[in-house]
Amino acid sequence: MVPPAEVIKRQANEAFKAGDYQTATALYSHSMSLDVDNPLHVLNRSMSNLKLTNWKEAEIDATLALTLSKKNEPNLQKALFRRSRARKAQGDLAGARADLKGYVAHGGSQKVADTEALTDPLAVDVKPSPIPTPSTADQAGYKIKDTVFMGKGAFATRNFHRGDRILAEKPMISLPEPSDFKEGYQAILSAVERLSPKDLLRFLSLHNGYSAKGGNIFIEIYRTNVLPDGLCDDASRFNHSCLPNARYSFHGDSGRYRIFAFTDIAIGQEIRVSYLSSRNVYGSTRDERRVRILAKLNFTCLCDACSLEGVTLKASDDRRREMLVLWERMVKHDPRFHGQRVINDAVQAIRLLREEGYAADADDFATDAAALCDAL
Numbered sequence: 001m002v003p004p005a006e007v008i009k010r011q012a013n014e015a016f017k018a019g020d021y022q023t024a025t026a027l028y029s030h031s032m033s034l035d036v037d038n039p040l041h042v043l044n045r046s047m048s049n050l051k052l053t054n055w056k057e058a059e060i061d062a063t064l065a066l067t068l069s070k071k072n073e074p075n076l077q078k079a080l081f082r083r084s085r086a087r088k089a090q091g092d093l094a095g096a097r098a099d100l101k102g103y104v105a106h107g108g109s110q111k112v113a114d115t116e117a118l119t120d121p122l123a124v125d126v127k128p129s130p131i132p133t134p135s136t137a138d139q140a141g142y143k144i145k146d147t148v149f150m151g152k153g154a155f156a157t158r159n160f161h162r163g164d165r166i167l168a169e170k171p172m173i174s175l176p177e178p179s180d181f182k183e184g185y186q187a188i189l190s191a192v193e194r195l196s197p198k199d200l201l202r203f204l205s206l207h208n209g210y211s212a213k214g215g216n217i218f219i220e221i222y223r224t225n226v227l228p229d230g231l232c233d234d235a236s237r238f239n240h241s242c243l244p245n246a247r248y249s250f251h252g253d254s255g256r257y258r259i260f261a262f263t264d265i266a267i268g269q270e271i272r273v274s275y276l277s278s279r280n281v282y283g284s285t286r287d288e289r290r291v292r293i294l295a296k297l298n299f300t301c302l303c304d305a306c307s308l309e310g311v312t313l314k315a316s317d318d319r320r321r322e323m324l325v326l327w328e329r330m331v332k333h334d335p336r337f338h339g340q341r342v343i344n345d346a347v348q349a350i351r352l353l354r355e356e357g358y359a360a361d362a363d364d365f366a367t368d369a370a371a372l373c374d375a376l
């Protein structure tokens with residue numbers, strides 16, 4: 001298995017070769033953080049910072065590379081050479097000259113040093129990085145930004161009506177649910193290794209909910225953000241709520257994840273989906289949901305329903321307990337004997353869903369009641 005830091009550095013080098021220095025610099029920052037004692041990451045980042053004319057950052061990177069390189073002569077030469085260019089560009093001519101001297105002392109070419117001393121760093125070929133294309137989010141009517149307690153989340157930038165489609169996004173990684181973990185593990189690593197440098201950077205910027213436990217960063221990020229059949233850039237940013245105002249589903253024909261509004265959603269409101277299947281949400285008490293979410297997803301739910309206390313929490317738990325009983329009774333009803341009772345149960349369940357502020361699944365109860373009555 002190639003260590004994640006190596007995979008990331010390799011893709012950073014690809015971005016660098018393609019002239020995408022922004023992506024390269026950001027990827028080197030990630031690879032450095034995973035392999036802190038290896039000077040190559042920061043040495044390479046000093047070069048991409050030079051390309052971006054980030055002189056101060058390039059100087060700092062080269063200085064760190066010098067410290068980490070110890071007695072590695074080729075690295076020392078490169079670091080001193082790069083730092084001399086960064087220093088010269090900042091007007092520190094004495095510092096730049098001293099670095100070039102050091103470069104020669106560590107085996108660098110005197111002729112190259114003499115030429116460098118005369119070169120104007122601003123005249124060095126600096127290719128502009130490609131202009132970023134607007135993300136799906138900018139066009140769709142939602143914005144990914146910081147929440148108070150849940151990291152980032154998606155917020156409406158226009159009013160949505162119930163039933164509106166909020167997002168349709170092709171997954172960055174599409175993988176069927178693995179049948180066994182070992183096989184899944186390898187498939188995830190291979191899929192991450194195949195990502196383009198830009199997608200790898202997007203992947204690495206996703207939330208990691210498992211980092212405190214160590215392990216492989218690719219697997220951790222994948223586990224935190226995976227939807228039933230893959231992982232998306234934007235869809236994976238929508239937070240969970242036990243009172244969701246939207247839902248996601250995979251649309252096989254277009255190969256896209258789609259998110260639809262369950263309720264009207266006003267500008268500025270956070271759009272939240274449910275990570276659990278419906279009955280596990282509307283049919284469970286706060287404590288049951290917390291246990292399930294912690295075990296399956298490794299976080300403690302802080303949604304509005306889970307943040308209730310005292311009598312309002314008890315009322316919510318009671319409603320959800322009753323909804324589960326109604327649901328279980330409905331599926332067990334024999335329509336030949338219990339036609340009216342089925343309808344009463346469906347009406348009561350829908351009333352409880354409304355009281356709870358749970359916008360989904362009323363149609364499930366209604367459809368089941370209709371199907372049972374039809375069988376009478």
Ligand SMILES: C[S@@+](CC[C@H](N)C(=O)[O-])C[C@H]1O[C@@H](n2cnc3c(N)ncnc32)[C@H](O)[C@@H]1O
Nearest residue numbers: 150151152207209225237239240299301302303
């Ligand atoms: C798929 S990510 C969602 C986007 C994430 N908030 C981010 O910053 O990118 C899942 C993570 O978001 C946070 N999260 C989502 N819903 C939450 C909730 N209801 N309560 C607390 N944290 C939540 C948890 O840290 C979880 O591991």
